Every structure is written in structure tokens, then in C-alpha cells.
Amino acid sequence: xxxxxxxxxxxxxxxxxxxxxxxxxxxxxxxxxxxxxxxxxxxxxxxxxxxxxxxxxxxxxxxxxxxxxxxxxxxxxxxxxxxxxxxxxxxxxxxxxxxxxxxxxxxxxxxxxxxxxxxxxxxxxxxxxxxxxxxxxxxxxxxxxxxxxxxxxxxxxxxxxxxxxxxxxxxxxxxxxxxxxxxxxxxxxxxxxxxxxxxxxxxxxxxxxxxxxxxxxxxxxxxxxxxxx
Ligand SMILES: [Zn+2]
Numbered sequence: 188x189x190x191x192x193x194x195x196x197x198x199x200x201x202x203x204x205x206x207x208x209x210x211x212x213x214x215x216x217x218x219x220x221x222x223x224x225x226x227x228x229x230x231x232x233x234x235x236x237x238x239x240x241x242x243x244x245x246x247x248x249x250x251x252x253x254x255x256x257x258x259x260x261x262x263x264x265x266x267x268x269x270x271x272x273x274x275x276x277x278x279x280x281x282x283x284x285x286x287x288x289x290x291x292x293x294x295x296x297x298x299x300x301x302x303x304x305x306x307x308x309x310x311x312x313x314x315x316x317x318x319x320x321x322x323x324x325x326x327x328x329x330x331x332x333x334x335x336x337x338x339x340x341x342x343x344x345x346x347x348x349x350x351x352x353x354x355x356x357x358x359x360x361x362x363x364x365x366x367x368x369x370x371x372x373x374x375x376x377x378x379x380x381x382x383x384x385x386x387x388x389x390x391x392x393x394x395x396x397x398x399x400x401x402x403x404x405x406x407x408x409x410x411x412x413x414x415x416x
Contacts (some may be wrong), residue, residue, distance in 0.1 A: 191241030194222045194258045196385050197232070206259040207273050209280060210244065212250040216415040217286040218243040218406075220256035220358055221265035221273050222223050222293055225387055226263040236294030236386035238378040238394075243292050246403060250410040253284055266293070267353045274359055281364050288316050288413050289368040290406070291356040294379075295345070296374040301338035302327055302377050302398070306347030306370035313369045316416050320398040322371055323412050327405040336376055337396055345372045377402040 202204035223240030225232045240256040247254035255277060257265065265273030295304060305320065307313050329339040347357035347370035360368035379394040
């Protein structure tokens with residue numbers, strides 16, 4: 188909650204500020220949370236993927252992964268717009284730090300019948316890493332045959348393919364940077380510790396404490412395993 192509180196969901200960056208944060212690490216894995224704050228999509232501001240910024244920062248502290256996350260409202264959608272400044276920053280980070288893979292973390296609605304949806308462009312964006320990702324997720328108890336928060340949706344609901352004019356970070360990383368990439372859509376129950384004031388949705392929401400701890404452990408296990416692939 189302390190890390191997440193440093194994100195201003197609905198406040199624009201001050202003049203000269205980027206609106207996103209980079210925390211360099213010591214392992215060759217990059218964690219990304221482009222929707223950590225509200226962002227402009229389809230002629231309106233779309234709500235933030237709550238606690239994805241806090242989640243990647245905490246997992247970065249635990250594992251030593253590099254971290255980039257949105258920390259102010261964005262007038263572009265980094266997971267759609269080709270010219271989003273977030274993507275230019277990602278490109279520069281990759282050039283300087285040479286990570287082996289980017290894990291792009293998002294949030295999906297609590298009603299979804301799964302805990303995590305993995306998107307790898309149906310395998311194209313991370314051919315060598317995908318089997319390791321699936322192995323770790325299975326070891327952590329997530330499965331395509333489970334329903335509810337232990338459920339795993341693989342390249343069906345959110346495959347991170349995008350369209351011609353809508354370019355997900357995963358597709359950008361793989362096609363434009365040659366960097367293996369995978370997208371994770373995480374159910375709100377597995378990330379939202381407690382909805383903060385300033386959130387785009389005003390109703391109170393509290394996730395599942397054990398589930399959130401397990402998500403932190405799962406992402407940490409993924410980073411450690413993928414750092415050597
Ligand atoms: Zn998102």
C-alpha cells in the first residue's frame with residue numbers, strides 16, 4: 188500500500204515529469220505496469236489497473252528485477268498507442284539494460300472466472316520462455332482446469348495480439364525490440380489490497396490477502412526462473 192500510494196491515478200504529470208517511473212535492478216528481467224494510473228482510451232480516461240504499479244515495485248524490491256510503471260495519469264494509452272512516451276522509455280531501458288524478457292502486468296475485473304490470464308500472442312512473443320512461465324504458474328497452483336482465482340486462462344481472453352492500430356506492450360516489445368514478452372492480466376482479488384482514495388471507482392474494494400501474498404510469490408518465482416532462461 189505504501190508503494191501504491193505513490194501513484195496518482197487521476198493526476199496529470201507536472202510539467203517536465205514523465206508520468207512513469209523506472210527503477211533499475213540487478214536481474215535481466217523487466218517488470219512493466221503501463222496502466223498503473225488512468226489513461227486516455229476511446230475518447231475518455233480509462234480507469235487504472237489498481238495496484239499493478241505497487242505490485243511490480245514490490246516484486247522488483249524482492250527479486251532485483253528492473254521495473255517500469257505508470258505513476259501519473261496518461262494522455263496516451265501505452266498498451267495501445269504506438270507513439271506513447273512509455274514505449275520510447277521502454278526502448279531506451281532495453282537498450283541500456285538488455286533484459287531477457289519483459290513481463291507486462293495488468294489488472295482485470297474481479298468477475299472474471301480466472302486468477303490470471305497469460306497473453307503471449309499465442310506463443311509468438313516468448314517462444315523459449317513460455318514453457319517456463321507455464322511450468323512456474325502450474326507449480327504455484329494456477330491451472331487451465333481450475334475455475335475461480337486459481338484459474339489460468341492462456342492466450343484466449345487476453346492474448347496480447349492487439350490490432351493494426353492497437354499495439355499492446357507485449358507486441359511492441361517482441362515485434363519492434365526483439366525482446367521476448369508476456370502479458371499477465373491479474374484478477375482484482377489477487378492484487379487490490381484496499382482501494383485507495385483517488386481511485387477512479389469510488390466504491391470500496393478489498394482483495395484476498397492470502398491471494399495477494401501468493402501473487403507476489405508467484406511473480407517473484409517467475410522473475411527468478413526467467414532470469415536464467
Ligand atoms: Zn491494463
